Amino acid sequence: MIAESVVTEVTGVLSPGQRAIRIRCQQAALNELYCQGYFKVPIHLAFGHEPVAVALAHAVEPGDQVVLSHRNLHYQLGFGASLSDVVKEFLLQEDGLANGRYGSMNLINPNQGIVYTSSILGNNLSVAVGVALSQVVRNSSACAWVVTGDGAIEEGAFAESLLLSRTVNAPLITVIEDNGWSLATSIEERRSPINIKELVGAYGVRYLEAKDKSVEACVEILAEARSIAMGQQTPVVVHVPLDTLGGRWVDDSNAISGRRFINYHAGPAKDITLDGIEETIFASEDPLGTTLAEPWAAAFIEDTKSNIRMELAWTTSLK
Amino acid sequence: MDYVTQVNEALRAELAKFEASVVYGQNINAGSRLGGLAAGMSDISGCRVLNTPNVENSLVGMGFGLMLSGTPSMFLMKQQDFVLLGVDHLVNTWNALRSRGPFVPFVIGMIVVDSGWEGPQSSFNNTSGLANLARIPAYFPTGAAEIPLAVTGAFKGGPAILAVSQRLFKQEPIVAGSNVDLSISDSYVVYGSEADSATALQLVILCSNFSLEYAWIVRESAMKRGYAVSVINYFRHEESLDNSIVDRCTSATRIVVFDDGKPGSRKGTSLNDALRVTFPEIPVVTMFRNDVERWGSPSADRLEVDVDAAIG
Numbered sequence: 165m166i167a168e169s170v171v172t173e174v175t176g177v178l179s180p181g182q183r184a185i186r187i188r189c190q191q192a193a194l195n196e197l198y199c200q201g202y203f204k205v206p207i208h209l210a211f212g213h214e215p216v217a218v219a220l221a222h223a224v225e226p227g228d229q230v231v232l233s234h235r236n237l238h239y240q241l242g243f244g245a246s247l248s249d250v251v252k253e254f255l256l257q258e259d260g261l262a263n264g265r266y267g268s269m270n271l272i273n274p275n276q277g278i279v280y281t282s283s284i285l286g287n288n289l290s291v292a293v294g295v296a297l298s299q300v301v302r303n304s305s306a307c308a309w310v311v312t313g314d315g316a317i318e319e320g321a322f323a324e325s326l327l328l329s330r331t332v333n334a335p336l337i338t339v340i341e342d343n344g345w346s347l348a349t350s351i352e353e354r355r356s357p358i359n360i361k362e363l364v365g366a367y368g369v370r371y372l373e374a375k376d377k378s379v380e381a382c383v384e385i386l387a388e389a390r391s392i393a394m395g396q397q398t399p400v401v402v403h404v405p406l407d408t409l410g411g412r413w414v415d416d417s418n419a420i421s422g423r424r425f426i427n428y429h430a431g432p433a434k435d436i437t438l439d440g441i442e443e444t445i446f447a448s449e450d451p452l453g454t455t456l457a458e459p460w461a462a463a464f465i466e467d468t469k470s471n472i473r474m475e476l477a478w479t480t481s482l483k
Numbered sequence: 484m485d486y487v488t489q490v491n492e493a494l495r496a497e498l499a500k501f502e503a504s505v506v507y508g509q510n511i512n513a514g515s516r517l518g519g520l521a522a523g524m525s526d527i528s529g530c531r532v533l534n535t536p537n538v539e540n541s542l543v544g545m546g547f548g549l550m551l552s553g554t555p556s557m558f559l560m561k562q563q564d565f566v567l568l569g570v571d572h573l574v575n576t577w578n579a580l581r582s583r584g585p586f587v588p589f590v591i592g593m594i595v596v597d598s599g600w601e602g603p604q605s606s607f608n609n610t611s612g613l614a615n616l617a618r619i620p621a622y623f624p625t626g627a628a629e630i631p632l633a634v635t636g637a638f639k640g641g642p643a644i645l646a647v648s649q650r651l652f653k654q655e656p657i658v659a660g661s662n663v664d665l666s667i668s669d670s671y672v673v674y675g676s677e678a679d680s681a682t683a684l685q686l687v688i689l690c691s692n693f694s695l696e697y698a699w700i701v702r703e704s705a706m707k708r709g710y711a712v713s714v715i716n717y718f719r720h721e722e723s724l725d726n727s728i729v730d731r732c733t734s735a736t737r738i739v740v741f742d743d744g745k746p747g748s749r750k751g752t753s754l755n756d757a758l759r760v761t762f763p764e765i766p767v768v769t770m771f772r773n774d775v776e777r778w779g780s781p782s783a784d785r786l787e788v789d790v791d792a793a794i795g
Contacts, residue, residue, distance in 0.1 A: 229552065270579050279551055284575045290541035291576060294548020294556075301503050301531060301554050308548075324538035328545060331536055 180222060180379045181455035184214040186468050187238055188452065190247045192441045193472045194237075194254075197480070198432035203254045205267035208235035209433060212377075212407045213341060215451045217242035219382030220309060220339065223390050224277060227306030229299070231292040233313065234269040234283040235341075243276040247472060248479040286319030288312065289338070293325050296334035300397070307335035307393050315346030317363075318355060326367040329399035336399045337389045343408040364401045373403040377451035407449050438469055487519045487652040489627065493634035494520075494557070494592075498527050500638075501555045501587075507533040507542065508559040508592075517594065518652055521559050543569025543591065547576045550589040550642065557590040563646060564607035566593055573617035577642055581618075586641040594649050595623075595693065597743075599777075599784025606778045608743070610646040610692060611750040614720040619644055621720040625695040627656040628665060628672045629718035636669065636719060648693040650785075657695055668727065670719040674702075676711035686710040686794065687732050689758075690741035691717045691750040697770065697786050698741045701793045708794060710737075720750055724757050732762055739793045741770045743786040745778070768793055 178186065191209055198207055210217070217238035224230065232239055240250055245261050253260030254268055262272055269283035279295065282288040292310030299306050316322060317340060329336045340360065344351050351357070364371040370392055374385045382404060389400045442456075442465070455461065484492075498504050504527075511521040512532045525532040535542055542558050543566065549556040560566060566573070573591075580586070597608050614621035621644035624633035637643040659665045664675030676685075686705045690698040695716045702712045713731055724732075732738055738758055742751025751771055758767045770793060772786045 231548075265582060280548070280579070282576070282579060284571060287544065287571055287575060290538075290544025290572070291548040291551065293541065294545035294550070294554075295552045296548075297505065297545065298549050298552030298554040301505060301549075302552075321540055321544070324541035325544075327536050328538050328541045332533060 180215075180218045180383050181452070181458065182464055183218045183221070183242065184379050184452055185455065185461070185465060187214040187217060187241045189438060189441060189465065189468045189472055190241050190250075191237065192436050192438040193247065193476055194251065195432050195436050196438060197251065197476070199434055202480075205254055205256070205269075206431070207254060207268045208237065210235050210238040210408070211433065211436070212343070212451065213238045214242070215377060215379040215382040216339065216341060216386075216404050216406065218379055219386045220311075222383050223386035224309065225306060225390070227299075227304055228277055229279045229295050229306070229308050230277045231288045231295060231308065231310040232278060232281040233288060233311055233316065234281070235313075236271055236278075236281050236311075237268070239278065239311070240271060240273060243273065243278060245273060245276070246475070248475050251476070251479050286312070286316045286321035289316070289321050289325035290328065292336055292338070293329045293332070293334055296329065296336035296399075297332050299335060300333070305394070307337060307390060309337045309339065311339045311341060313346075314340060314342040314344060314351060317358065317360065318346075323363075323367075326364060326369050326399070326401070330368050333397050334399055335393040335397055337386070337393050338399065338401045339386070340401065340403050342403060342405045345408065360401070360403050370396075370398060370400040371403065372400060374405065377404075377406050378454060379451065406451065438472060441465075441469075484655070485653050486630075486656045487647070489630045489656060490624065490634065490647050491520055491522055493631045495523055495527055496631075497634055497638040498524065498530050498555075498557070501529060503529045503531075503554060505531045505533065505549055505554060505556040506559065507535050507545075507556065509535055509537060509561060511559050517559060517561060518649070520592070520594065520647065539565045539568040540571065543572040544576060546589040546591065547572055547580065547642070550586045551580065553587055555587040555589070555638075557588075557592055559592040561594055562605055562607075563593040563595045563610070564605060566591060566613065567607065570616065573613065573619060573642075577617060577619060584641060588638045588640050589642045590637045590645050591642065592645045592647070595646050597648055597650050597693065597784075599782045602781045603779050606745070606784065608692070608745050609749065610644060611720045611744055613644055617642075617644075621646065622718055623647075623692055623720075624718045625651065625656065625693050626672060626716060627658045628667065629695075629716060630656065632667060632672070633718040651693065651696075654696075657699055668725070670721045671715050671717045671728075673727075673731070674714040674716065676713050682709050682711050683736070684708075684710040685735045686712045686737050686739065687735040688712065688714045688739045688741065689717070689728070689751075689754055690714065691754065692742050692744040694741035694743040694751075694770070694786060697743065697788045698739070700788050701739060701741075701770075701790055704790045705794050710794070717750065724754070724761065729761060732758065732765070735762075735765055737795060738762065738765055738767045739770060740767065741786070743772055746771070746773060766795065768795070
């Protein structure tokens with residue numbers, strides 16, 4: 165369950181934009197180690213997902229509980245875990261974030277409210293309904309959050325959890341990270357379109373959609389979602405379109421579509437380094453683009469890089 | 484008092500111990516309340532009783548979420564086969580949680596239809612198979628002595644399967660006679676031989692799943708033929724023979740293993756294997772249900788008891 169001190173920490177020191185940039189840089193640094201074969205556990209990087217992680221860290225209140233999926237790195241960092249603790253966890257060391265017991269895809273951090281993380285598509289949704297119902301039973305003023313994706317909503321578990329959460333009036337906020345991909349298959353390549361708004365509405369569940377991919381839009385929409393969920397004691401679904409960045413495109417001349425595909429299910433992004441981060445992933449579609457245009461951004465990035473280098477040097481020296 | 488009433492009373496006694504709890508499932512707060520199994524739950528202080536939609540996968544997941552957040556709960560379902568839709572949670576969710584804890588109870592209560600007349604897709608009767616698959620404690624009470632032990636065991640904490648037999652619902656559970664030496668463990672009840680029996684013919688019957696009543700038929704016949712009979716009735720899925728059971732079997736002249744579960748990861752199979760290795764000199768007879776073809780159509784699907792084969 166999220167402690168008040170954690171909420172203060174994540175909301176009081178850096179601006180949302182700065183936090184997003186820091187998570188981007190932390191991922192880039194971790195990716196360098198990943199490229200060197202540093203880890204045995206598979207890691208799901210989340211370049212481009214930083215805004216929603218920052219927004220969630222800002223939206224949670226003390227007592228809230230968060231349920232995540234296999235791609236949870238950005239939330240761990242967004243909720244204040246140090247890069248050092250994450251690296252040590254991925255190395256399965258006892259002094260890691262979760263004592264080296266969970267690795268990447270099931271990484272939890274109950275001290276910061278991250279109570280369950282699942283590597284099974286759609287599995288976390290109903291668990292989150294139970295977490296939210298537990299808040300109701302205990303007359304809590306907190307709610308539950310669950311993060312899912314455009315692939316997981318294809319599972320029957322998504323429809324079931326909508327119905328169940330609405331039936332028990334659980335204050336559950338479901339955040340759909342919609343990057344348009346499932347493994348290496350785009351939505352167009354794998355299924356007919358889903359009108360998420362109509363689907364969710366059919367179950368009487370409130371639907372919200374971020375107006376764009378920026379940090380500010382994500383912060384705004386998740387704050388509104390929490391206000392509705394708690395004020396009306398009802399489930400809410402928030403649709404957050406985003407791009408998983410990282411340049412991990414693979415040319416595939418044998419693909420049915422004759423197109424390249426993006427192979428980001430797991431594994432490092434070979435072209436991304438901390439030093440070269442501005443050139444490699446801060447592309448035109450990047451949601452951090454406007455933030456990076458701020459006058460303070462360049463100096464902040466340099467400071468962040470420097471701090472991360474020092475932190476990682478110390479951590480890796482202990483390996 | 485019939486079987487279902489005794490189970491219901493034991494459940495209500497356990498739920499009354501919690502300040503707040505949730506009991507949920509399909510049709511549990513309407514109509515017959517699952518034939519009386521869920522009767523009176525809403526009268527328990529702090530217990531929320533929720534009728535739910537038909538979303539079994541999510542109902543199992545929700546119970547794990549409640550458990551994770553410190554709210555004891557029980558999901559009651561009309562047929563054991565419904566839980567197959569929730570196997571992802573029984574296996575994967577619990578695998579992600581099992582090293583954490585301690586947890587409050589999450590009891591998955593299920594009725595084993597087991598009459599045969601409902602047809603092949605309602606014939607699932609393999610509580611031990613579920614227990615093996617999920618590595619979750621599983622209880623299956625039959626006799627009057629086992630019911631409170633099984634229910635209390637299921638509510639010890641963390642997830643547990645509690646399977647009850649619809650076939651037994653309106654029957655009076657088997658009660659040990661006053662001159663029967665009754666001893667209990669966490670997993671089984673031993674109905675010792677009659678106190679006045681003094682014979683070299685020692686029959687030990689081990690039974691699992693809901694087979695106590697079948698074993699009782701053999702017990703009665705064997706006693707008439709001069710056997711001293713001990714019945715060891717498991718109410719919890721356990722993997723191996725313990726020292727107490729080994730000691731009891733050592734003096735046996737014959738051993739019979741009953742299990743009316745369907746083949747697969749049947750407990751009786753592993754018991755039979757262990758007994759044959761431990762006691763190669765003692766005849767071990769099995770009374771299992773192996774007529775797979777019979778389950779393919781509605782039928783009077785029960786374990787057939789061959790007394791002569793059992794006693795020899």
